[in-house]
Amino acid sequence: MRDILLQTGRRFIAFLQYLGGLTSLSLLTLIWLFAAPFKWKYVIQQMKKIGYDSMPIVFLVALFTGIVLALQSAYQMQKISAEMYIASLVSLSMTRELGPVLTALVVAGRVGAAITAELGTMKVTEQIDALEAMAAPPVQHLVVPRFLASIFMLPLLTIYADAIGIFGGYLVGVYKLNLSSSIYINMSFDPLVMKDLMTGLYKTFFFAAIIALVGCFEGFQTEGGAEGVGLATTRSVVISFILIIATDCLFTVLFYFIF
Amino acid sequence: MTTIMIDVVNVRKSFRGRPVLRSLNLTIKRGETMVIIGRSGCGKSVLLKHIVGLLKPDSGQVLVGGIDITKIHGRELDKIRLKFGMLFQGAALFDSLTVGENVGFLLNEHALFGPDEITRKVAESLAHVGLSGIEHMKPAELSGGMKKRVGLARAICHNPEVIFYDEPTTGIDPIMADVINNLIVALNKKLNTTSIVVTHDMVSAYKVATRIAMLYEGAIIAVGNPDEIRATDNPVVRQFITGAAEGPITEAEQRR
Ligand SMILES: Nc1ncnc2c1ncn2[C@@H]1O[C@H](COP(=O)(O)OP(=O)(O)O)[C@@H](O)[C@H]1O
Ligand SMILES: [Mg+2]
Numbered sequence: 001m002r003d004i005l006l007q008t009g010r011r012f013i014a015f016l017q018y019l020g021g022l023t024s025l026s027l028l029t030l031i032w033l034f035a036a037p038f039k040w041k042y043v044i045q046q047m048k049k050i051g052y053d054s055m056p057i058v059f060l061v062a063l064f065t066g067i068v069l070a071l072q073s074a075y076q077m078q079k080i081s082a083e084m085y086i087a088s089l090v091s092l093s094m095t096r097e098l099g100p101v102l103t104a105l106v107v108a109g110r111v112g113a114a115i116t117a118e119l120g121t122m123k124v125t126e127q128i129d130a131l132e133a134m135a136a137p138p139v140q141h142l143v144v145p146r147f148l149a150s151i152f153m154l155p156l157l158t159i160y161a162d163a164i165g166i167f168g169g170y171l172v173g174v175y176k177l178n179l180s181s182s183i184y185i186n187m188s189f190d191p192l193v194m195k196d197l198m199t200g201l202y203k204t205f206f207f208a209a210i211i212a213l214v215g216c217f218e219g220f221q222t223e224g225g226a227e228g229v230g231l232a233t234t235r236s237v238v239i240s241f242i243l244i245i246a247t248d249c250l251f252t253v254l255f256y257f258i259f
Numbered sequence: 260m261t262t263i264m265i266d267v268v269n270v271r272k273s274f275r276g277r278p279v280l281r282s283l284n285l286t287i288k289r290g291e292t293m294v295i296i297g298r299s300g301c302g303k304s305v306l307l308k309h310i311v312g313l314l315k316p317d318s319g320q321v322l323v324g325g326i327d328i329t330k331i332h333g334r335e336l337d338k339i340r341l342k343f344g345m346l347f348q349g350a351a352l353f354d355s356l357t358v359g360e361n362v363g364f365l366l367n368e369h370a371l372f373g374p375d376e377i378t379r380k381v382a383e384s385l386a387h388v389g390l391s392g393i394e395h396m397k398p399a400e401l402s403g404g405m406k407k408r409v410g411l412a413r414a415i416c417h418n419p420e421v422i423f424y425d426e427p428t429t430g431i432d433p434i435m436a437d438v439i440n441n442l443i444v445a446l447n448k449k450l451n452t453t454s455i456v457v458t459h460d461m462v463s464a465y466k467v468a469t470r471i472a473m474l475y476e477g478a479i480i481a482v483g484n485p486d487e488i489r490a491t492d493n494p495v496v497r498q499f500i501t502g503a504a505e506g507p508i509t510e511a512e513q514r515r
Contacts, residue, residue, distance in 0.1 A: 122353075125349055125351060126347045126348070126349055126351035127351050127352070127353055127354075129308070129313050129347065129351065130345070130347055130351040130352075130353070131353075132313055132340075133311050133313060133340060133343065133345045134340070134364060134365045134368065135337035135338075135340045135341050135365070135368070135369065136364070136365075136368050137333075137337075
């Protein structure tokens with residue numbers, strides 16, 4: 001019993017230390033964001049890697065989600081002859097919830113992992129020491145461009161995912177359920193107000209920050225060669241996932257009570 | 260000129276409770292070439308990283324030109340680092356950049372010269388290490404020894420006052436090793452740089468050293484010019500410089 005308590009206590013302290021480290025990296029990043037001009041060359045490079053290169057997989061995930069969502073709800077809706085409402089259901093759930101969260105998870109798996117692997121390799125091969133030794137602050141050179149690029153690109157990717165998801169629903173509605181195209185489109189966009197899009201998009205800024213900062217933090221913490229890089233990469237993805245889902249839950253609760 | 264350039268005072272450092280440096284003292288004079296010898300894993304690279312401010316000691320001071328660099332951060336520390344050039348043990352080239360961009364990194368980063376001047380200086384540094392005309396290559400295309408030499412070109416490109424060499428001749432063929440030894444001596448003579456060379460290559464040590472210091476069990480156990488070290492009666496130093504399999508170093512290890 002005592003052992004279990006001790007173990008839990010130790011875990012908890014380690015967790016707090018982790019959050020502390022992550023927070024101080026976040027603050028340092030914010031300071032560098034304003035203290036020095038951005039390295040635009042690196043920002044644009046990262047925007048391509050994070051945003052443009054993620055488009056195919058986000059396309060697939062969003063399209064399939066839209067299709068599955070429409071089909072699964074058709075199963076219920078057909079019983080009460082309310083197929084029309086499938087359009088609204090798909091568009092609302094995509095913009096408010098599934099678009100932002102699925103995109104963030106996909107990007108965390110793809111980009112967060114790549115960031116940690118790259119920075120982790122730089123750490124274990126002393127490239128990060130070399131940056132520091134040449135008076136080139138690693139946070140300014142490595143974290144700020146990735147942070148900025150994530151913050152810019154994740155909302156754009158989310159809007160893209162929303163649109164693709166709605167299109168997936170449209171395919172089911174029009175070609176499988178034989179709803180008319182114009183009705184489906186009307187039913188998709190009529191109930192959709194700015195608030196729905198915005199509650200979805202607010203969150204993505206936080207998700208983007210989580211992906212970039214956890215990815216970089218785990219990279220900087222990497223120790224012990226190739227094995228260490230592998231471990232750090234796994235941890236980075238797992239921690240990003242948990243933090244993204246937790247943040248999403250928090251925001252949903254918050255918005256539910258505020259609006 | 261025998262003013263003190265670097266003074267390491269009572270530096271202690273442990274990693275996860277395991278002491279690597281235990282009360283280490285070492286003084287390096289301006290313009291000399293100090294060679295630090297010691298077995299693999301005895302803490303030579305850790306010592307260099309303390310002098311460059313990449314690691315902070317658990318206690319003790321590292322004075323560079325009279326300033327304790329363990330107490331300063333950020334821009335202040337960076338100002339001192341610009342006077343340093345460091346060759347890392349594994350070269351530590353940025354693999355996302357070309358050789359030319361690597362060598363000119365510091366000059367570009369701090370906009371010390373115009374682009375044409377930087378290109379010229381990069382070519383000059385690469386020529387010093389016998390690698391002219393490979394600016395466009397990526398580090399992944401180079402052999403281990405070439406990487407080391409590019410790392411060396413990067414370390415000397417901005418004419419630093421102090422150059423740190425972490426095992427400059429390890430993994431390099433004997434002929435090229437001699438070229439590098441000559442380069443270390445030449446840079447030291449021509450530009451009056453202070454050099455700190457970490458090595459376990461005794462040929463190189465005797466050739467470049469003004470003084471040699473031996474690091475053993477976390478402390479400097481002997482310092483002297485090459486002749487003094489050759490003639491040492493310290494049995495630990497004797498075993499190391501003669502490369503004998505039997506002696507006090509290996510006995511101490513077996514006892515553990
Ligand atoms: N960042 C670090 N974290 C933990 N241990 C380290 C670290 N850097 C070095 N060490 C340990 O310190 C010891 C000395 O390493 P090092 O200075 O690299 O030896 P060498 O004399 O071969 O250069 C080694 O046992 C190494 O495992
Ligand atoms: Mg070493």
